[in-house]
Amino acid sequence: MRLLLSLFLVLVSVQAFAQDQIPAEKGPITIQPILHGTVVVSYQDLTIYVDPYGGAERFAGQKPADLVLITDIHGDHHNQETLDGLDLSGAVIVAPQAVAEKLPKDKYKAIEVIGNGTSSTLLNTQITALPMYNLPEIADSRHPKGRGNGYVVELGGKHLYFSGDTEDIPEMRALKGIDVAFVCMNLPYTMDVDQAANGVAEFQPKMVYPYHYRGTEGLSDVEKFKSLVNASAPEVEVRLRNWYPEN
Template sequence: MKPTLLLTAALATFAIQAQAQTPTATTAPRVAADQIATKKGPLTVQPITHGSVVFTWNGKTIYVDPYGGSEAYAGLAAPDMVLITDIHGDHLDPKTLSGLSLGKALLVVPQAVADKLPAEYKAQARILRNGQRLDTLGLQVAAIPMYNLPEAADAMHTKGRGNGYVLSLGGKNVYLSGDTEDIAEMRALKGIDVAFVCMNLPYTMDVNQAAQGVLAFKPGIVYPYHYRGQNGLSDVAAFQKAVNTANKKIDVRLRNWYPAAQ
């Protein structure tokens, strides 16, 4: 073979090998972000997967329950705050955390999560218990109960272990349910502008429970998220129908939280 052909073949082989070794940025195309107006500029809502979402607001970036591999967060700003709701692997995911740039991040967590955090993150953790609040980064974080019904010591989510959260920013209140059923504390929420509500059996709520809970506290906008259970994805269209049949004013926003499954 001529030298020119040998060089061409070698370069082609190198290019193929390099392409194979380069990790893809995400496992699937990222769902388009939404923007919600606040008094201090837009709140950008970027669905990631399952119970994970990224918020950008007023120059700050907040990751919620980062999970599923750091590749899903490629191209997003490094977090100023990370909210973690519970100890289960789809909320506290050390492998994903290790692939993220967390050097400047405050980790807001319940005690049970703090106890299980890898050692390198413990100094960055701020523990919030149910009912406690934290003012930081120009916003307020409130820890809200999340648990299974009926209450039992062997429940998958016991009262007081994990946190739902309410973020108050720019005149808007954003509720993140975490893993919960339609508990009294959720139903009693007031003034929620945006809600992220789970529905995945057997771990949290079914579609009807989630709809009835939302109809009780009447958020302006609701995103069904965290809707993969043991038997596949919950019927979020049925959730939307149940909510809007009873209350047309609630803006139910269906987004694909599982793009890799498509």
């Protein structure tokens, strides 16, 4: 039964997730949605997994990760069961301190800890950690400022932004030169569609993927997000993809 379930999930993944290609220097960047806030990014011989979640079987057919970016401690970002099911012996894990403290030390090539506002160059790739947090900033916030990271990754002359679990914070609105953005929108954990669209209209990436859009009330209205962005920032390309193949 488990084998049949695994085969079914592989078939679903193959059918649901067509790769996107972004033109870049020395060849395209490949974008593949996996689930929720999980994405695989490939460029030349480099493969990056962002927030691996949903089970190792969802990565069937993917190249092994060279870099793994983890944004926060919550189970849909730091999912140890999924990590343990993948061969990450040759991967460098990039994570904030709060995540690094929870990672086993002997399963990965290395663990690189970076915090908000700092950068690291790994495998010829510059990775910058940005704040991600809830507003207003209160003591019992689900996502306090400084614990988790959003990331800007530079590949082939392009800058990719992964928001992590954030609201429409000043640090996001102040971004410049972003080519591809992945922006969350799931209440009550992050921001709503209107906030997300407003923030995107402010920092104006060339392209944006709404992702991480399942909350307690189901899936956010990404079509509304697209229409809002199209109205306020028509030069921003909004790409809608299926991040929830089981729905």
